[in-house]
Amino acid sequence: MSFDVLQDKIKAKKNPTVAGMDARVEHVPPSILKKHMDRHGQTLEAAAGAVLEFDKGLIDALADVVPAVKPQSAYFEMLGWRGMKALEEVVAYAKEKDLFVIADVKRGDIGTTAAAYSQAWLGTTQVGDASCPVFDADCVTLNGYMGSDSIKPFLNDCTQRDKCAFVLAKTSNPSSMELQDIVAGDRLVYTVMGDLIQRWGQGTEGKYHYQALGAVVGATHPSVLKELRYRLDKVFFLVPGYGAQGGTAADVRYAFDELGRGAVVNASRSIMCAWQKTGKDGADYQEAARAAAEQMRDEIRQYVQIL
């Protein structure tokens, strides 16, 4: 089971964090960007080349510190098909470096369309007699607003191909309350969603007793983390919102179980853009990212002991 693989990697590196790959053009060190624009002009081709080189450099710098990376599809889609080609290469490169790859796509659709999304991100696409892998990440993020019809095709690929998925429960952003905190009987909408996630995942438990379907719960709501950790004891958590959005190590400790397992905390900008704070114009982007990732790891380890 794929969360077993993630938990094993977390244990090996004593680091329950994931580095987001969310680079826009303006996050790429100027020298890298210039090189690609000199070659291809002010084009999406140049931008995609620059982002790819930057992401690969980050992966090189982080590969022995973090267990996982999380490329965010939006920043590749905004570069068109060239961006999606770069995303395929980022996923492949990270896997080559033995990193666990969470494709942050937050897809949600039904029936054969959900199956197509699952083929794209976790499975394979059949062409004649050939089964072609596509983006082939280890894990994907999903939106469950449409119900189990939008989740089941992914669960099939999870069990058949040793993959896993996180479904949005309570997100880290301020306006998450508009729908997610609405009172529904004796629960809130995000609790309803959390209960659905645990129910949908039944029967897919791995060696650490977590199911193949996890939940996204934001670092900015520590009381919710505590409540949902207790309520959803078989659901692995992806915790965004650390750092730039305000979540601290003291906040995220509630995401973990008593053995320090069952959660992974994401940081994107604080790692990726660490070079912008050292005054070296990006020449040290790898060292800066690595130092930021080590600092985050050490902060969280003050509160969480991973057994």
Add this chain to the structure above:
Amino acid sequence: MSFDVLQDKIKAKKNPTVAGMDARVEHVPPSILKKHMDRHGQTLEAAAGAVLEFDKGLIDALADVVPAVKPQSAYFEMLGWRGMKALEEVVAYAKEKDLFVIADVKRGDIGTTAAAYSQAWLGTTQVGDASCPVFDADCVTLNGYMGSDSIKPFLNDCTQRDKCAFVLAKTSNPSSMELQDIVAGDRLVYTVMGDLIQRWGQGTEGKYHYQALGAVVGATHPSVLKELRYRLDKVFFLVPGYGAQGGTAADVRYAFDELGRGAVVNASRSIMCAWQKTGKDGADYQEAARAAAEQMRDEIRQYVQIL
């Protein structure tokens, strides 16, 4: 305002429907698929080439019957970056033929990530001094589970670039009830979402009094269509679930206002796969698609008079 453009096209063709471009490899007529596999083998490249040729042929056949097409991103993503390249070409080709293009992507994310998605699908991406259009559809579908943070960046592009968007309210699939029909005070979750959609769109009314933010409401729930049409009087509806999923012309009439405006009904498989029912092995796929689209138009026109 972009729903004005859509409504004008609907009026001109007297046809309030949109043709889904949802082709998997197995929906492409065998002769087209064979041609591309002979050239490129059993690869994603062959599949993307075949789907692109098929979609362009459908667009040619449908361009003077339907006002709009709706490519579904999942079926292009499952072919990797080559699929996304085909999708860019499908959008451009449909616009060239003066069709309104709804990119069915159901994206939902927050802050700068939502902005990146909006740049990808409705806006432009800045590279140096150049503003590069990416997929550049007229309209997009969204998932609002994360609240207004996931919608506002799109609304900016809607107002600045004359675009529009549909947000999921009550979807056509059986398991939509699992979350969307939960009782929340004196409303259901989908009504809460519908009210949010109307509130988020305030101030973006066009000449037909519809706002730039529409809602997805499935054809399979006629009583919900009736209820939401009355409640959300400024919200344009995209109505999936016609045909294959069970929605009929008698059902979808409730999506329209008293002037026969404010809604567009989608059909995908019944048009795209019409050739599979004529026994000609796909040689007549264009005529078959066109006939199916005309039939759907005529069925709906028995119930809806467009003024």
